[in-house]
Amino acid sequence: MIRFRKFGRVELNVTDLARARRFYEEVVGLQFVAIGADGELLLRCDHDHHNVVLHEAASAGLRVAGFALEDEAQFAPLRARLEQAGLQVQDVSPSLCARHMQQRAVRVYEPLVGAVIEFYLPLADAARPFLPSVARIQRLGHVVFNTPKPKEAIAFWRDVLNFRVSDAVGEMVTFMRVWPNPWHHGIGIAKSTSHSLHHVNYMVSEIDDIGRALSRLRKAQSPVVFGPGRHPASESVFLYFLDPDRLTMEYSFGMEAFPEEHAREARELPLRPEWLDAWGSERDPRCFTGAGPNSTPDLVSEGA
Known part of the structure; x- marks a missing residue:
């Protein structure tokens, strides 16, 4: 069975890189790492070399979602499994692995969620302390994909990638663990x-981080679009807000x-307001x- 460490990195397209850098550093609380060879911006929120990559593009949206594997094996x-499922795997x-402080990585375009997915093994010596600023972020938590084929996507991530279903709220959303990572x-x-x-x-790391974010987001004119509240399924206290390109964070x-x-x-919870908040x-x-469609298949060959 395939074993993972975590959801560890995300690459986003943004329409104004300088504006996005200010927002993600000063409002979200990510730490600047470097500017990449192609002008992309590398940021971090835990001990990894980086967790978030911002690329300037004509339209905003998801570019790559990355999952750390447990080991080389x-x-x-x-x-x-990916090739048996009919997907083209690109090393x-x-x-690029060296630029991303990775021992090894592969990419596929997963058509059911419509996104490029990267599976990687970070360099062991890439770890260093993360210095929290405006928010005491512990880690990159999760990514949620919108898709018109949720049943097929759930089956793929469960049966091919060995993710585990934790809960579903009606047919609206299904939550899956990056097994054996323990988080819901x-x-x-x-x-x-x-x-x-x-x-x-x-x-x-603290509920105060949720409260303090409210005034900081208002000053930055970043709309708070849901919460604060508590998700009964995962037991999480949450706060959703929009970045300058109207991507939901x-x-x-x-x-x-x-x-x-x-x-x-796994539980099948009813689609009622009290199960959302x-x-x-x-x-x-x-x-x-x-803000737009997920990444396209041509980004797989970008990793070559």
Whole structure:
């Protein structure tokens, strides 16, 4: 069975790189790492070399979602399963791996969520302390994909990639663990009419980080589009807000953790307001809509 460490990196397209850098550093609280060879911006929120990459583009949206594997031995069964499922697996070039502080990485275009997915092994010596600024971020938490084919996508991530379903709220969204990572979900599959980014999550260390963010977001004129509230499924306190390109971001505090063995059964929860937010906040219609389609297949060859 394929074993993962975590959801560890995300690449986003933004329409104004300088504006996005100010927002993600000063408002979200990510730490600047470097400017890449192609002008992309590398940022971090935990001990990894970087977790977030921003690329300037004509339209905003998800570019790449990256998942760290447990060790080198996972690449062979991963490639076999992906190729058996009919996907073309592309090795990321050694030069790009070096720029990303990775031992090895592969990419595929996953058509059911409509995104380029990267599987990688970070360099062991890439770790260094993360210095929190405006928010005490612990880690990149999860990514949720909008897709018109949620049932097929859930089956792929469960049966091919060995992710585990934790809970589903009606047919609206299904939460899946990056097994054997313990957190309630590292990805979500959300039902939509098109492919786009639903949201990216940052897990913070204190509930005060949620409260302090409210005034900081207001000063930055970043719309708060859902919360603060509590998700009964994952037990997380949440706050959703929009970045300058209207991509949805989330802070969350606390989350159910699962043991590797003898985990509870997945639940099918009713699609009712109280299962979305136990505190009763109302969601802004701009929440979770994304700014454009997810990444395209040509980005797989970019890793060559």
